Amino acid sequence: MRGLKQLTVMNFKLYLREPIATFFTLAFPPLLVLLFGAMYGNDPSQLYGGYGTMDITMSAYTALILGTIGLLGVPITTSGYREQGVLRRFRATPMRPLTYIVADLLTNLVMTLLGMIILIGVGWALYKVRFEGQVLSVFVAVVFSGLTMFSIGYLIASLAPGARTAQVIGMVIFYPMMFLSGASIPLEVMPEGVRRIADFLPLTHVVTLLRGLWFGEGWGEHLTEVVVLGGILVVGAGLAARFFRWE
Amino acid sequence: MTVVIEVVGLRKIYSDVVAVDDVSFEVRKGEIFGMVGPNGAGKTTTIECIEGLRQPDNGRVNLFGVDPGQTRSAIAERIGIQLQDSSLPTRIRVGEAMSLFGSFYARQADSGELLERLGLIEKRSASFSNLSGGQKQRLFIALALINQPEVVFFDELTTGLDPQARRAMWDLVRQIRDEGRTVFLTTHFMEEAERLCDRVLILDDGKIVALDTPEALISSLEMEKRIVLTLPGAPEKLPLSDLPQVDRIERSGDRIVVYGHGERFAGPVITALEHAGIDFLDLRTEQPNLDDVFLALTGRDMRE
């Protein structure tokens, strides 16, 4: 995989030079903490099983970052690169397609982790948010959920004829999910009908899995999430690999 | 003479268009080989089949003795490619693009020296999106040379370059050849093909119209050469009509056009005039060029 390191580092720099993408990955979630923290504080609540609003938003906003990158960032960048001919230029080199994909995945995962660190830093500084799980376990869950979301993104990029369409499809899928999955507003405060819809949204399962592991639950208690997300990952990545176009 | 590229019976069809139709030719090591023809002639399709980026529908391509469509990664190390249509991430800087693309290859050229040669050194920290069309084109040419390729492909070499940059590019391409590399380029500028290429393939409507050195193509036409000159107050009877090289003379006032043939045609005409003590001004010889060749072979004018 010659060039993997250089491509990953370059992708990362390019990401940070995109003000909008960087804002939504790194700055938006902490801003939500400031906003909702000011409104609801972090007092333990019966509604959230004894945790405070800010305690549970840490894992929820992590899911939000994954959704933003996977459903908006990945399809917009990938289909844009294809439409402009950037992918054509890469294909004219000996760099292997797998190297390109791995570099892209690494960049997005690192951006996610960076977003999480800032988010948790702000949450901890202002509200001493609680973390009761195992770091490694949560890390694995973030990577696993990330791959799932990114595979949906690649699938959108592969199927959409152009960059505009990919962007619209990503937004149509992401925005309802953003509000109905518990990633930005806890499902506990949602009406029963919304919660029933939420069960069908992939991002809901990310929110549930991450929150569970965050507070010390085991993987065994989240087999549903693992199966659903794993299924999406396998099908999404398979279809994306099948339909991916370099030009 | 080592053959580095061999194309046999290449054919490529897009739904209803036959883009390349039974094309066969060879490219020799160390030459500048040019493929010239109007837009839509099939140049890009042909060059990208050789680069292994498109699959022929029929026929075969051989690059370094192997099929580039099958063994792309091995071949990609040894060739340099400038695509007609491609792009880079908008916010990547010139120097960053050079080191990124360099990192994909086992062998790398000195990127500072390449940028120097292409007049981009002071643009090193400029973003791709802030480059002019000509600067982007020069960057893509630098990227095509980043791995010290044995064969370089330029698809529309000087598109977007101003006349001065175009001439500099011709010099660069000659240098590349003189370093022992093989250059395969396409262009729709006949003058470029004529001035730069060792051999020229004229492609029209997916078919080969002619393939030879520019000189041979032009002289094969056996077209008349012309000398245009002004003769103030010259006598009615000129000492030129008896020369064996001269076919006919057209005269309107002081201006005369002498039509003739032969390798050295201007020499005897000038000698004869000087001998007769006739003063002439503004002597200009007009040679047929590749545009005339294209016109003669296809019945259509490239310049239109």
Ligand SMILES: Nc1ncnc2c1ncn2[C@@H]1O[C@H](COP(=O)(O)OP(=O)(O)O)[C@@H](O)[C@H]1O
């Ligand atoms: N990807 C493609 N899909 C459909 N038609 C194509 C494609 N590429 C080229 N063509 C058609 O094939 C013909 C040759 O095109 P091309 O090889 O680009 O010619 P040139 O490079 O000489 O301008 C043109 O009629 C063009 O419209």
Ligand SMILES: [Mg+2]
């Ligand atoms: Mg072309």
